[in-house]
Amino acid sequence: MKSSGGRAFFAPTAPLAEPRQAFVKLRRLLRALLVHTVAMTSSLCTCARSKPALLSALLVLLLSCASPQTAADEPRAELLVLGTAQDAGVPQLGCRAACCEAVRAGRAPRRLVASVAIGLASSGQRWLIDCGPDIRAQEELLRGFPAGRSEIGPRPALCEGILLTHAHMGHIAGLLQLGREAAASRGLPVWCGPRLAALLRTQAPWHLLVEAGHIVVHEVLDGGVVPLAPGLSAEALQVPHRAECSETYAWIIRGPQRSVLYCPDIDRFSDFAGGVEALLARADCVLLDGTFWSLDEIPGRGTADIPHPPIARTLELLAGRGALVRKLFFTHLNHTNPAGWADSAQALAVRAAGARMLQDGQVLQL
Ligand SMILES: [Zn+2]
Ligand SMILES: [Zn+2]
Numbered sequence: 001m002k003s004s005g006g007r008a009f010f011a012p013t014a015p016l017a018e019p020r021q022a023f024v025k026l027r028r029l030l031r032a033l034l035v036h037t038v039a040m041t042s043s044l045c046t047c048a049r050s051k052p053a054l055l056s057a058l059l060v061l062l063l064s065c066a067s068p069q070t071a072a073d074e075p076r077a078e079l080l081v082l083g084t085a086q087d088a089g090v091p092q093l094g095c096r097a098a099c100c101e102a103v104r105a106g107r108a109p110r111r112l113v114a115s116v117a118i119g120l121a122s123s124g125q126r127w128l129i130d131c132g133p134d135i136r137a138q139e140e141l142l143r144g145f146p147a148g149r150s151e152i153g154p155r156p157a158l159c160e161g162i163l164l165t166h167a168h169m170g171h172i173a174g175l176l177q178l179g180r181e182a183a184a185s186r187g188l189p190v191w192c193g194p195r196l197a198a199l200l201r202t203q204a205p206w207h208l209l210v211e212a213g214h215i216v217v218h219e220v221l222d223g224g225v226v227p228l229a230p231g232l233s234a235e236a237l238q239v240p241h242r243a244e245c246s247e248t249y250a251w252i253i254r255g256p257q258r259s260v261l262y263c264p265d266i267d268r269f270s271d272f273a274g275g276v277e278a279l280l281a282r283a284d285c286v287l288l289d290g291t292f293w294s295l296d297e298i299p300g301r302g303t304a305d306i307p308h309p310p311i312a313r314t315l316e317l318l319a320g321r322g323a324l325v326r327k328l329f330f331t332h333l334n335h336t337n338p339a340g341w342a343d344s345a346q347a348l349a350v351r352a353a354g355a356r357m358l359q360d361g362q363v364l365q366l
């Protein structure tokens, strides 16, 4: 792992970016070589007949190096992981068990509540998916993201807009930090499903944000696409999840290079048409609900009222489907989930299967 500007870049993302970076480096090297060679040729070659032929050959080579244009000239979009914990964060309020005491003692990673940011380096624009109770700490992670963002003035805008998944605490509680008691944002676009839009517009305290113009709510139907910028969009995909207050969306982010599906909460794959394989087929990379490792990991409490597909079962379902498993990053981890602890047997099992545990601060190419 290497660090850049306080942000962690993890090895698992490197292979995704390497081919493009290698191509760009090669092209730069060839261009520099050609410029140098042309200069040398112009000054040293005295043969009147060979000089035009040599220059023509170099020109052809230079043009071939400039093509294809796509890889380096397309806008660079990235996804920054702002948090990977279930709604309550890690450590969790009031937990004095080993899972959270180890985090307080610095022996296991602290995890902020699940959220990601999407950034476009060419314009400096950025968008969030979800705005949970850790938004103040996450705003610090966002500093300097994406490269090219200029933050001018005493209170620069948090972002260009927020895509919401659903109404549970870990996904919308941070919106209250945009109100008059706090950041007092101005006209910040918020995209979400119709039930969540109605909740924000009509229920206290959320409607105060709307009425004062701190946020502007835009309804998106299942399958609807939000065009964020040229070459960058977000598609809403409804998934089955406890619907006391709102529907739940996963978001498919499509960037210049590849697509990422963000699905932090889903009750069970059997309730999704086509099951887990159909879900994973929707994008090149999938950040998926990994709340629990197994259904018996909360002592004294069942998980029937908080259904999530346990990671062990998800990997079982995908046995023999290596190409699909390699798309997977598990996120939204409960404090009890041992796969969140580096080098636990469960974390090793995830890696052995070909999937990965998502980490706070990780960056993925889009
Ligand atoms: Zn959640
Ligand atoms: Zn705990």
Ligand SMILES: [Zn+2]
Binding pocket: 166, 168, 241, 265
């Ligand atoms: Zn939820």
